[in-house]
Amino acid sequence: MLHRLTLPAGTQNGKEAMAAVLRSVHAANAARHPVELVVADHGGGIQFLIDCPLVLRSLLLVHLLDSFPGAKLERVDDDLLRSANNRKMQCVLLRPDLDFEYLRRDSDRYDPMTAVLSLLKQNRSSSSHARIAIRLRPAHDRRYRWAKRSQYVSDGRCVSKMLQVKLVRGLVHHQRSFRWLSAILARCFVFGGSATPQKESKVYDCLFETQLTIQVETQAPGSADAQERVSDIVGGFSLFGSNDNRWAVAAVGNERPVGHAGLLSPEEIALMWHPVDDAVQVAKLHRLESVEVEPPITLPSAGRHSRLTPLGRTAYRKDSRLVGLPIETLRRHVYVTGKTGVGKSSLMLSMMTANMRDNYGVALIDPHGDLYLDAVAQTPKRRTNDLILFDPGSNQQLVPFNPLDVSGGIDRGRIADGVLSAFVKVFGLDAASAPRLLHIFRNALYTLVEQPEATLIGINRLLTDAQYRKTAVARVTNPAVREFWHGEFGRWHERDRAQFLASLQNKLGAFLSNRQLQLVLGQPKSGFNLRHVMDDGGILLCNLSKGRLGEDSANLLGALLLSSLQLAGESRADIPEAERRDFICYVDELQNYSTTALATSLSEARKYRAPLFVLANQYREQLAPELRSAIVGNCGSLVTFQVGSEDAPFWSRHFGGSVTPEGLMTMPKFHAVANILIDGMPSGPMTIKTLPPPKAIAEKVKKLKRQALRQFARPRAELEEKTDALFR
Missing domain, CATH: 1.10.8 (Helicase, Ruva Protein; domain 3)
Structure with a gap:
């Protein structure tokens, strides 16, 4: 079964973690099932692949995900590593010179895998593709015995140094006749070797029988480009050699050669095949598009709650459950943050659409106008009489x-x-x-x-x-x-x-x-009474487009509206709490309108059930310090899209160690990390993918606008006459 291992940005200590995984596989794989580790230049990027039998899949999955938090191990087509009929393959099989001596096991100041990955990605010809395959399985006991004999002969004294070298190589030869002949001759010509190797010797480590193959596919047989790529990658593997042991070419062919496997320790293999750190700058290296954090077992569901405001779907492996907010959670407010163009407005539109469909009262303060138009298009036809369109930049009728x-x-x-x-x-x-x-x-x-x-x-x-x-x-x-x-x-x-x-x-x-x-x-x-809008469950959509009003004028109108909404909500103290209808206020680009009273309103609005805020802005420094503290302290649900380098460390600490700053800075569009309230308690962070909003119908928008203006707007000439009278 072929699987692709993908890791998010921020991976660290990949060599040590991979060595630990290999040791666990060695201990649990008593049946010596083969496992193949592949690094392939495929699909326009460099991918890490693992080919393992079904019986080892769960074991690998558990240990890899434990060692690399946020990793993704997914099944891919087994044909991915098979050569097409019209393509030729050039292969080289490498093996270590000596089984009992260590190759390079650690990196000093740089990761030697950087050079190999750089050579692997050099796709100068679009017709060739390269990959490195490491096939391994736990070493048989007889291989340990022959390795110990080889070390005994290597440490002893011999009448001829050349003869001693040939005897050592004969003892590790893949043909049994050579091994036995070398063992007999060694008894005659080698003396003084230690019958018991030192405990720190490689032969006392857990070892894998390993075949390392370099393969380059090309459409043209005998292509010079394919030969050059093979030679470059073989040369790159010299970095993994040590003073005592080096790589040697065991076989070359147009098909995958079959040769004697060398013995390698987990540290040696891990140095050649491990998820590299972020410091390794290799183009086309395939990483996860976003951090993936496991959601809680129980999420708010339609069975437990009559009406849910959707945030999106969980984005964790194959888990794609709907994540929604019941009204009890909305009463504790929602804060949405992230860079421009990452999906904040789309999320708010999806939430508003559900609220309008469920007969909630809704208000929107939009500084751009696009979200306003989309919200008008999503208004249900049956709620036409509830709709108030406040568009002060209009040249016709005005509210x-x-x-x-x-x-x-x-x-x-x-x-x-x-x-x-x-x-x-x-x-x-x-x-x-x-x-x-x-x-x-x-x-x-x-x-x-x-x-x-x-x-x-x-x-x-x-x-x-x-x-x-x-x-x-x-x-x-x-x-x-x-x-x-x-x-x-x-x-x-x-x-x-x-x-x-x-x-x-x-x-x-x-x-x-x-x-x-x-x-x-x-x-x-x-033209409208905010208290009546709240009590009757109206829909107030405000288009404060800076392009038509000017930035300062739009900000003033937004601040006045927000302040009036807060006062109207607090005025509901004169009716019993059970009779207070929930009213949800969406504010985009919050920093333009946030007054000092908003921090207080976040803690008190829940009592009056209005306005229940869904607030959005781009980064924390846009807000006053007291408002920043009020948002973190009083907003029950937090949704963080891709953020900048200044905000990423703060939100990483807020969400916990499972969400790294690098993961937040590389979050793809329409993906976010959310921490919501479930039964009054924080759920913990989870990754979500927002829902696409439904399509709008242009004819429907025209009818809605016409009806809303007929009810609440006044002709411009009438307004001009009354306004001019104030200046006389």
Whole structure:
């Protein structure tokens, strides 16, 4: 049975581990079944192959996987090593000069296998392929006896050195007549040898009868290229010789030659055939595309949970079970990280598709627009009336959004704080760098939320129009806010006041002068009520494409939406927990919108069942330190795609020793390492492959958009008229 051994990046101590495997095989293979170790230039890459009988398959599988964590041993076609009818083969059989002397057993500063693999891959002609085959089986007892006799003769004194050398070679000859003749002559001419070799001698080691064959296939018989490749590889094997023992060519032929097997120890064989370390830079060396980590025995299943949100399928050998998250796990949030283009958005789309199909409330904040369009296409037809499309970059109808709208019953002060945190995120400010600016802005927002039909567009008027400010302050019920305007603000000199307000006006003007933001944020009533969306299980899809809105404007809208979602979720404290409908919020490129309140919301949103966050970004340094800690501490499920060199060590430590930094950095597209909650407890890391999303239907998308705009959007001309009135 032919098997291919493939290892992930990060393999270390390959020689020592392979020697241990060979010793285990030697001890368990009392029937002396032959095993063949092959390194082949095949299929555009260099592959490690093992040909073993069925009775040894389980033994090899156990020991190889124990010695090389993450290795993959898979059955391949036995014809892989057979020559095609129209191809000719040139073969060379190598054997050690002496059975009782060691060849090279260790590497000093470099791995000699590097040179052999480099020669093996030199496929200068597309018509030739090379391979190295090491056929071995535990040595018979008589081979040990003849090796001891050879060593006795080699250590003794002889009347002629030339005769002694010939006698030693005769004792290891493959023909019995030569061996017996040499043994008889040795009794007559060799004296003084030790009848009992030293314990450190090779003949006391566990040995294999080994045939090493170098084979090159070619379409042209007698090809010079094939002969040259054979000669190069034979020369490369001189690196495995020692001062006491070297390789010799035992046979040459167009078919695989049959010759006398030499005796080799596990260390000698392992040095010639072992999975090489990452330091060995050989092109076309076949490695696992990704790390493979064994999943837990029990995974959430449809039988135990009525509705599952799929992550993908396990990617461990032949195990391909569905990995899904029940709603109890989603209530503890999900964090997805990885480089751009590795499959984060595809994973989120698959999850959203399942959530919409299962009648959950869903929100999406997308900074690019592609995920938004895909999510629209996956909306079930029966949920058309639940769909809200918030696309502030549109040139036609727009859905207004007023973050200062208090009609939802949320505390006015909380609304003002949420808006402030969004602007602080976008401005990049803190209390230490701009205390006075934040002080003025906070009191302005506290004042604005108490005005009838207040919008963010009116904040500039509040700061510059004294008569309007006087009227607005008269409506304020908070005595501290009134005291600020009447006392502190009123005592400032006009010159100082202008200077203090200039910085805030400049920052606000950069956003509020954007025409699209004016139309969206300048309406007294929002086109949708977030509290109602959550309670009724609506679908809110937000397209915050930076290409149409501008980066800063898109980030501000996203931060305002995220803050409003958090406040709407917390406002559900007025209804019993059993009546709170689960609402899942997907946020792509989290770093653009993460406010300081998000860290707190990760620990509290589970109580209100909204919003249950599925957060995604590319690397940890994009996030504030307190948010990084909150994600690791409060997100119950973590999914890591391919990451960079800075993040790989952290996630490797987080997942445990079975996931190496190298494995995380070489993870292929649509593969990830996941650690989810199962019955409230972490499952441990497992490798998954995400599911492909279903195909979209273009006609269906047009109908969904038309219906959603009819329900929640307003004509652009109407919005322009109301917005322009605010500037008169």
